[in-house]
Amino acid sequence: xxxxxxxxxxxxxxxxxxxxxxxxxxxxxxxxxxxxxxxxxxxxxxxxxxxxxxxxxxxxxxxxxxxxxxxxxxxxxxxxxxxxxxxxxxxxxxxxxxxxxxxxxxxxxxxxxxxxxxxxxxxxxxxxxxxxxxxxxxxxxxxxxxxxxxxxxxxxxxxxxxxxxxxxxxxxxxxxxxxxxxxxxxxxxxxxxxxxxxxxxxxxxxxxxxxxxxxxxxxxxxxxxxxxxxxxxxxxxxxxxxxxxxxxxxxxxxxxxxxxxxxxxxxxxxxxxxxxxxxxxxxxxxxxxxxxxxxxxxxxxxxxxxxxxxxxxxxxxxxxxxxxxxxxxxxxxxxxxxxxxxxxxxxxxxxxxxxxxxxxxxxxxxxxxxxxxxxxxxxxxxxxxxxxxxxxxxxxxxxxxxx
Amino acid sequence: xxxxxxxxxxxxxxxxxxxxxxxxxxxxxxxxxxxxxxxxxxxxxxxxxxxxxxxxxxxxxxxxxxxxxxxxxxxxxxxxxxxxxxxxxxxxxxxxxxxxxxxxxxxxxxxxxxxxxxxxxxxxxxxxxxxxxxxxxxxxxxxxxxxxxxxxxxxxxxxxxxxxxxxxxxxxxxxxxxxxxxxxxxxxxxxxxxxxxxxxxxxxxxxxxxxxxxxxxxxxxxxxxxxxxxxxxxxxxxxxxxxxxxxxxxxxxxxxxxxxxxxxxxxxxxxxxxxxxxxxxxxxxxxxxxxxxxxxxxxxxxxxxxxxxxxxxxxxxxxxxxxxxxxxxxxxxxxxxxxxxxxxxxxxxxxxxxxxxxxxxxxxxxxxxxxxxxxxxxxxxxxxxxxxxxxxxxxxxxxxxxx
Ligand SMILES: Nc1ncnc2c1ncn2[C@@H]1O[C@H](COP(=O)(O)OP(=O)(O)OP(=O)(O)O)[C@@H](O)[C@H]1O
Ligand SMILES: Nc1ncnc2c1ncn2[C@@H]1O[C@H](COP(=O)(O)OP(=O)(O)OP(=O)(O)O)[C@@H](O)[C@H]1O
Ligand SMILES: [Mg+2]
Ligand SMILES: [Mg+2]
Numbered sequence: 034x035x036x037x038x039x040x041x042x043x044x045x046x047x048x049x050x051x052x053x054x055x056x057x058x059x060x061x062x063x064x065x066x067x068x069x070x071x072x073x074x075x076x077x078x079x080x081x082x083x084x085x086x087x088x089x090x091x092x093x094x095x096x097x098x099x100x101x102x103x104x105x106x107x108x109x110x111x112x113x114x115x116x117x118x119x120x121x122x123x124x125x126x127x128x129x130x131x132x133x134x135x136x137x138x139x140x141x142x143x144x145x146x147x148x149x150x151x152x153x154x155x156x157x158x159x160x161x162x163x164x165x166x167x168x169x170x171x172x173x174x175x176x177x178x179x180x181x182x183x184x185x186x187x188x189x190x191x192x193x194x195x196x197x198x199x200x201x202x203x204x205x206x207x208x209x210x211x212x213x214x215x216x217x218x219x220x221x222x223x224x225x226x227x228x229x230x231x232x233x234x235x236x237x238x239x240x241x242x243x244x245x246x247x248x249x250x251x252x253x254x255x256x257x258x259x260x261x262x263x264x265x266x267x268x269x270x271x272x273x274x275x276x277x278x279x280x281x282x283x284x285x286x287x288x289x290x291x292x293x294x295x296x297x298x299x300x301x302x303x304x305x306x307x308x309x310x311x312x313x314x315x316x317x318x319x320x321x322x323x324x325x326x327x328x329x330x331x332x333x334x335x336x337x338x339x340x341x342x343x344x345x346x347x348x349x350x351x352x353x354x355x356x357x358x359x360x361x362x363x364x365x366x367x368x369x370x371x372x373x374x375x376x377x378x379x380x381x382x383x384x385x386x387x388x389x390x391x392x393x394x395x396x397x398x399x400x401x402x403x404x405x406x407x408x409x410x411x412x413x414x415x416x417x418x419x420x421x422x423x424x425x426x427x428x429x430x431x432x433x434x435x436x
Numbered sequence: 437x438x439x440x441x442x443x444x445x446x447x448x449x450x451x452x453x454x455x456x457x458x459x460x461x462x463x464x465x466x467x468x469x470x471x472x473x474x475x476x477x478x479x480x481x482x483x484x485x486x487x488x489x490x491x492x493x494x495x496x497x498x499x500x501x502x503x504x505x506x507x508x509x510x511x512x513x514x515x516x517x518x519x520x521x522x523x524x525x526x527x528x529x530x531x532x533x534x535x536x537x538x539x540x541x542x543x544x545x546x547x548x549x550x551x552x553x554x555x556x557x558x559x560x561x562x563x564x565x566x567x568x569x570x571x572x573x574x575x576x577x578x579x580x581x582x583x584x585x586x587x588x589x590x591x592x593x594x595x596x597x598x599x600x601x602x603x604x605x606x607x608x609x610x611x612x613x614x615x616x617x618x619x620x621x622x623x624x625x626x627x628x629x630x631x632x633x634x635x636x637x638x639x640x641x642x643x644x645x646x647x648x649x650x651x652x653x654x655x656x657x658x659x660x661x662x663x664x665x666x667x668x669x670x671x672x673x674x675x676x677x678x679x680x681x682x683x684x685x686x687x688x689x690x691x692x693x694x695x696x697x698x699x700x701x702x703x704x705x706x707x708x709x710x711x712x713x714x715x716x717x718x719x720x721x722x723x724x725x726x727x728x729x730x731x732x733x734x735x736x737x738x739x740x741x742x743x744x745x746x747x748x749x750x751x752x753x754x755x756x757x758x759x760x761x762x763x764x765x766x767x768x769x770x771x772x773x774x775x776x777x778x779x780x781x782x783x784x785x786x787x788x789x790x791x792x793x794x795x796x797x798x799x800x801x802x803x804x805x806x807x808x809x810x811x812x813x814x815x816x817x818x819x820x821x822x823x824x825x826x827x828x829x830x831x832x833x834x835x836x837x838x839x
Contacts, residue, residue: 254704257663258679260660260664261663262679263667264664264665264668264671265667265668265670266671268670269672269677274672276668277668
């Protein structure tokens with residue numbers, strides 16, 4: 034029964050991904066016609082639609098990030114290194130595959146079938162600190178886990194890393210469906226560097242969960258103090274008034290002592306964390322749908338803007354100076370477009386950014402707006418996508434955020 | 437044995453108080469000669485030296501402040517009111533005495549034998565919201581407990597109170613040896629008004645302890661969340677990076693269920709809190725000694741300043757204009773005094789404040805400085821006070837801050 038359920042979930046997920054790809058095929062022509070990818074973000078690749086929910090693990094060194102992954106996937110992954118000293122020295126995307134294999138960073142960022150091609154922008158010194166570790170595990174069928182180098186303190190972190198660590202974290206955080214912050218109950222000293230790292234997660238608070246690991250290595254009373262101190266510091270560091278969910282336990286293969294005072298608590302916490310991770314595929318589908326809807330709305334607005342500006346261009350002479358003139362008053366032009374086509378001003382781009390890019394184009398060279406392309410995009414928004422959302426809600430009324 | 441120990445502690449305490457009073461008698465003549473009380477703070481009264489350590493209880497309504505006091509002193513106190521609705525409508529100083537009695541605020545602030553005479557400055561509408569409740573209880577032999585009206589939310593708090601609530605809290609906080617912030621595990625909603633009240637405790641963080649009361653009314657797992665949420669919010673509200681000690685338990689006369697999962701924890705927490713309160717008399721002695729030392733240093737500096745300024749006055753004519761001139765450059769005069777007598781500039785008053793008060797005096801009317809009075813003051817600082825401090829340390833090497 035469990036296997037059947039998993040199989041069904043997998044098929045659901047594949048169906049959503051395929052529907053989304055089909056939807057995007059109806060939007061893409063309009064994007065290409067009006068160079069939307071130059072204004073907004075590159076056209077989506079199949080690998081991005083197919084990407085499994087991504088879970089990012091962050092923490093100071095030796096808190097048990099790598100051990101956590103090993104425990105979750107039930108096996109060693111290629112290249113795994115665990116130890117009491119700083120061990121993991123790179124970002125490792127632990128991904129599903131039938132054959133065990135590690136893919137070095139340079140190869141990874143040119144693999145069109147993996148969602149990491151954009152990482153090349155962080156340069157070669159980052160690429161040598163990134164790899165994918167492919168292996169076969171049931172847990173990996175539903176998610177990709179990203180192991181990270183433990184945050185060190187002082188100069189080792191700030192100068193020792195040859196790449197922009199916070200920027201890389203930010204990139205991964207944006208693409209992750211869940212961010213797990215691990216802490217060690219046995220040595221809870223939050224370094225300034227890790228604080229900076231937590232602050233870099235601003236805006237992604239909804240994805241963040243906290244794990245207070247190795248909780249069985251202190252007495253229940255000590256644990257209470259440690260947990261309290263953790264909440265105290267987190268409350269100070271994060272902007273959000275909402276309390277972050279903390280899972281307290283010991284996440285590795287060594288079984289808990291039978292008579293441990295907190296046994297029941299730790300077991301229930303582990304179960305909560307697992308069911309949170311199990312809900313990710315569904316949440317990830319929701320996230321992808323939402324992002325596609327957002328993209329489609331922006332693409333439509335973008336097409337209307339270009340068409341509107343182009344319509345004001347003269348047929349033969351004085352194009353260049355006329356274009357200069359038109360671009361002078363973009364906010365006003367945007368308002369006209371919004372009014373004429375009943376579009377939300379919130380879907381309009383920032384006029385400054387738009388002007389900077391459009392300057393390099395000749396407005397008159399853009400083709401005329403095809404009402405058919407717009408209608409095609411509109412049908413996507415009004416039919417298949419609402420159907421997908423309905424389906425997801427029907428299949429699982431739980432909101433997936435756990436207790 | 438316990439009785440003997442208590443008796444000994446009581447005698448120690450009385451001895452310290454008496455020594456301090458004797459010390460002050462050697463300082464007071466110098467204070468009076470140079471009107472130090474007008475510049476710094478009123479001369480100390482016997483009641484202030486004799487005042488027991490004061491414990492201030494603060495919290496939103498119905499968290500169990502009054503019940504906590506009843507539990508601690510082992511009996512009802514005169515005028516006690518307990519109930520699920522806002523009940524305590526005034527500040528109640530629960531004090532030791534052989535005969536049960538309540539003393540209304542207006543009588544209290546003219547009772548020279550009670551340390552509340554300074555409260556009259558908060559006006560009559562406050563006086564009608566203040567009283568002392570005197571009764572016989574062993575716990576009260578060592579401390580005075582101050583019950584307070586529960587902090588309400590919204591207009592009921594801001595407008596309903598006819599006096600300056602935060603200012604009154606600040607007055608009590610300054611004179612307390614311990615401030616207990618009570619929270620109800622069963623309804624942990626920290627109102628903006630209570631946040632303001634906590635913020636008003638800034639500068640007194642070292643005195644603050646937190647009680648998470650009624651902790652047995654939720655499951656252990658819920659308790660963990662509530663405790664975490666409390667720490668999260670407290671971390672945000674208070675400035676200090678140091679984590680406040682929170683005592684988790686249920687502080688009333690109803691016994692805990694025998695099989696309660698957290699029984700051992702709650703019992704150990706209650707024991708910790710009690711031993712913290714038991715350490716107060718010693719800490720209170722330390723505080724009084726420190727304050728007397730501070731006062732003596734300021735009084736000495738004050739005497740030197742006046743003598744220095746007076747020495748520059750002409751004997752017969754042009755006094756008034758000369759005095760104006762001298763007062764123009766007080767910071768420079770202060771430096772001279774500091775250098776001449778090797779005094780720390782940190783012990784000097786604020787020049788602005790000093791000028792405002794000295795203006796009303798004729799400098800030439802002050803008597804000449806008696807080196808004998810200064811030596812008398814110096815002997816206090818170099819002999820009886822260091823001896824007292826040594827004695828306190830010998831008697832109890834524990835630093836009294838608890839685990
Ligand atoms: N739940 C646990 N309880 C006790 N010890 C643990 C637990 N998990 C891991 N450890 C131990 O902690 C040490 C560090 O583990 P691990 O290498 O997984 O940490 P890490 O966070 O990946 O460190 P790094 O940042 O250096 O890669 C190892 O010795 C490991 O055996
Ligand atoms: N430890 C406890 N566990 C459960 N209930 C309690 C506990 N302590 C007090 N209560 C109940 O909570 C209610 C409020 O108690 P109490 O009047 O002592 O609170 P208070 O903080 O003094 O309120 P106020 O601010 O209105 O004076 C009463 O019904 C009391 O019986
Ligand atoms: Mg590691
Ligand atoms: Mg009360």
